[in-house]
Amino acid sequence: MKKILLLLSASALLWSCDxxxxxxxxxxxxxxxxxxxxxxxxxTQQRTVVDSTVTSRQGDFSFRVELPVAAPTFFNLLxxxxxxxxxxSPGEKIAVNSLCxxxxxxxxxxxxxxxILMEFNRFYDRSVATLDSLSRLYAAxxxxxxHEVRRKEILDRYTQDYLxxxxxxxxxxxSNASSxxxxxxxxxxxxxxxxLFNPQSDIVYYRIVADSLGRRYPDSPHVAALNKDIxxxxxxxxxxxxxxxxxxxxxxxxxxxxxxxxxxxxTGNPYCSTDTAAAxxxxxxxxxxxxxxxxxxxxxxxxxxxxxxxxxxxxLRYSDIINRxxxxxxxxxxxxxxxxxxxxxxxxxxxxxxxxxxxxxEELGTVITV
Numbered sequence: 001m002k003k004i005l006l007l008l009s010a011s012a013l014l015w016s017c018d019x020x021x022x023x024x025x026x027x028x029x030x031x032x033x034x035x036x037x038x039x040x041x042x043x044t045q046q047r048t049v050v051d052s053t054v055t056s057r058q059g060d061f062s063f064r065v066e067l068p069v070a071a072p073t074f075f076n077l078l079x080x081x082x083x084x085x086x087x088x089s090p091g092e093k094i095a096v097n098s099l100c101x102x103x104x105x106x107x108x109x110x111x112x113x114x115x116i117l118m119e120f121n122r123f124y125d126r127s128v129a130t131l132d133s134l135s136r137l138y139a140a141x142x143x144x145x146x147h148e149v150r151r152k153e154i155l156d157r158y159t160q161d162y163l164x165x166x167x168x169x170x171x172x173x174x175s176n177a178s179s180x181x182x183x184x185x186x187x188x189x190x191x192x193x194x195x196l197f198n199p200q201s202d203i204v205y206y207r208i209v210a211d212s213l214g215r216r217y218p219d220s221p222h223v224a225a226l227n228k229d230i231x232x233x234x235x236x237x238x239x240x241x242x243x244x245x246x247x248x249x250x251x252x253x254x255x256x257x258x259x260x261x262x263x264x265x266x267t268g269n270p271y272c273s274t275d276t277a278a279a280x281x282x283x284x285x286x287x288x289x290x291x292x293x294x295x296x297x298x299x300x301x302x303x304x305x306x307x308x309x310x311x312x313x314x315x316l317r318y319s320d321i322i323n324r325x326x327x328x329x330x331x332x333x334x335x336x337x338x339x340x341x342x343x344x345x346x347x348x349x350x351x352x353x354x355x356x357x358x359x360x361x362e363e364l365g366t367v368i369t370v
Contacts, residue, residue, distance in 0.1 A: 021069070021090055022065065022066060022090065023065040023088045023089065023091060023092045023094065024064055024065065024092070024093045025039070025062070025063040025065060025075075025088070026093070026094070026096070027062075027094075027095060027098070028097045029055055029098050029102060030058075030059050030097070031059060032055050032059045033055060033056070033057050033058075033059060034055060034057070035054065035055045035059075035080060036052060036054055036079070037052065037061045037077060037078070038051075038052045038077070038078040039051040039063050039065070039075060039076075039077060040075060040078055041068075041074070042074035042075065042076060042085075043074075043221065044224075044225040049078075051063055065088055067088065067090055068221075069219055071090075072087050072088065072089045072113055072217065072222075073087070073088050073089075074086070074222070077096060082101075082102035082103040084098070084103065085117055085121065085184065086108070086111065087111065087114050087179075087180045087181060087184070088111065089111065089113065093110050094109070094110045094114060095108070095110050096108055104125060106118070113179050116179050116181040117181040117184055120185050123168065123169075124169075124188060127168075127169075127190070130161055130165075131158065131161060131165070131190065134154055134157060135158070137154055138151060138154045138158065166190075166196075169196070170205060172185055173196075173208070174332050177209050177339060178213065178216060178339050180220075180222065183213065183222055186205065186209055206226060207280065208280060209226065210223060210227050211280075211283050212339050213226075214227070248284055248285070251263075251285060255285065263278075263281045273332070275292070275332075275333035276330060276333045278290060278292065279329075279332075279336045282342050283336055286340075286342075287342055289342070289343050289345055290343070290345070291344075291345050291347070291355075292329060292344055292347070293354065293355060293358075297312075297347060297348030297354075297365060298312050298313065298346055298348065298364075299312070299321075299365075299366040299368075301326075313366050314366060315366065315367050315368075316369075317368065318335070318337060318338035318368055318369070319338070321334045321368060322335070328346050328366075337368075338370055341370050343368060344368040345368075347364050347365030347366075348364075
């Protein structure tokens with residue numbers, strides 16, 4: 001009996017190992033019959049069609065997928081000129097269904113990363129359509145004195161929408177930094193726009209994503225390629241006469257040598273507050289804790305300057321900060337620290353010897369944890 005149990009356990013183990021790089025994609029493209037569906041794998045080097053099938057009379061199709069690594073992998077479903085991007089993880093059973101317009105009217109179930117990617121593509125398609133519509137309207141408006149005001153209104157609207165789309169794009173990347181969909185979003189650009197926001201600031205968003213995904217998927221070739229892109233980018237400010245430029249490996253080496261490292265001047269990026277800059281560096285160096293000196297001696301349920309009965313919190317979770325809208329640190333910084341499990345101590349800068357007391361581990365302020 002023991003031998004039988006041993007053989008059964010070994011068989012189960014072999015099956016489990018065999019499934020470590022496998023996934024399944026099923027779907028229905030309603031309205032299609034006997035149409036060819038291609039499965040294209042997207043690597044850091046190329047795109048390769050790895051399988052194909054023909055839909056049934058009802059539009060059903062199915063693929064059994066072998067992943068190159070035991071990590072999320074990018075694929076495209078191709079059919080009649082339409083493309084549906086997917087992020088397939090080991091063991092997933094993904095259902096893709098669509099009506100008529102495959103690229104814009106489809107649903108995905110069974111793959112969290114693919115669902116996030118679907119939401120981004122819907123946002124991106126709407127954004128491009130909005131800007132294209134305004135561009136056509138501007139081009140169709142006569143360039144004469146009688147229409148000068150109208151052309152300016154259209155141009156102002158285009159600028160406002162363009163900046164709004166940029167902000168939403170960046171917010172998506174930061175909010176979903178732990179999803180492989182954030183890598184996809186990093187490399188998407190609006191028409192005729194070479195940068196995510198601008199060449200000087202984009203590096204911070206690349207680093208946020210690389211740091212978050214590097215911890216979750218250390219063996220992913222997509223994360224490795226992202227890190228190489230970061231290494232190729234140059235600093236926007238040349239300050240070598242004042243200090244050496246920030247290089248993570250050098251900073252870590254200084255710590256290993258027992259030296260004190262001072263990160264100064266923030267990151268120099270728009271939409272990146274000092275809170276976010278501090279959180280970014282804390283996550284990059286795997287800090288034990290992030291100390292934030294504030295104008296008040298901790299976190300309260302309301303402004304203690306205007307409400308004498310405001311309640312001070314001794315301990316909070318990052319989810320509390322986000323859900324209750326407590327304005328002690330910005331949302332991006334809180335999300336980054338939460339994803340990387342870096343606690344924060346918020347304490348009063350104006351208290352006597354508060355920095356020394358905080359560094360020495362004295363109980364003060366408010367501690368924020370995961």
